[in-house]
Amino acid sequence: MEKDEAIKLNNQLCFSIYSLSREINKLYRPFLEELNLTYTQYLVMLVLWEKDSCTMKELGDSLFLDSGTLSPVLKRLTKRALTYRKRDPDDERRVLISLTEEGKQLKETAAEIPGKLINKSGLSEEEFSKTLFDFTNLLQQIQQANTE
Amino acid sequence: MEKDEAIKLNNQLCFSIYSLSREINKLYRPFLEELNLTYTQYLVMLVLWEKDSCTMKELGDSLFLDSGTLSPVLKRLTKRALTYRKRDPDDERRVLISLTEEGKQLKETAAEIPGKLINKSGLSEEEFSKTLFDFTNLLQQIQQANTE
DNA sequence: CGCAATTAAATTGTGTAAAATTAAATTGAG
């Protein structure tokens, strides 16, 4: 590509991905509003629905986020009584995050979201799977590039 | 997909694109630090390097962002003397945003970034083009879904 | 063992995003 072409907004991979990410976020918003969750709070809940309980560190490893982001998110989820926190007795540096009964129950409602989303997106099951596969592969490649 | 599978974090399209977006942002960061620009500020500059001058509204249409986000970004770019703002005499509601000489000159340095990025990402020219094409198409599809 | 290095969270500060509100200018239906 010519250098003058290469610097144009619509030739930036970063911009298409950035826009797509916000646009997909927007697709979720009406469903998440019903649960009274933000997008990030939803991601945290997804992790906890798989594990019931984990440390702040494990949560961060799953979501690629640090305590600077997660501490305030957990503070809000705990205030809403969806989660609770306590120090790990075996290692007082660690914080164990767990779901309350209310937090566990919310999974029932949330389980409807992925289906609704695929439906609303207009993607077929196959397109969805292929896109997820492609995104995941690219993510790994970029993560690799970032650690070199 | 089974409902229990569908609600897992790593089967969420939203999470893969969200992680990918942040990871790509991270790939840019060292280069943008050299220019002393944030990612969003870089996007604004990309638009202005193509047009030299535009209104806040046009900038927002290009980047899919509103004045709530862009006003403070422009305030910072103007403080750094890369841009300047003045009301449109033909329609006082509008704000005309323009590049200063310093802002124009920064394009020379920035023009190196896209090449460096492709290189660092490990993608071939073909992979890059195909990925850009796929993302742009998907973006349009999701934007369509969001307006229905 | 003792203490320097490491690890885990929380906190602080900066910069977006997005929704909602406000204010000012312009438009257009009657």
Added chain:
DNA sequence: CTCAATTTAATTTTACACAATTTAATTGCG
């Protein structure tokens, strides 16, 4: 022409991201 509706930006509020710093607990080298 006139005023209600619309348009454009800015502001306010809430909630992330991320870097940098702080604090407390744990590890492990000498």
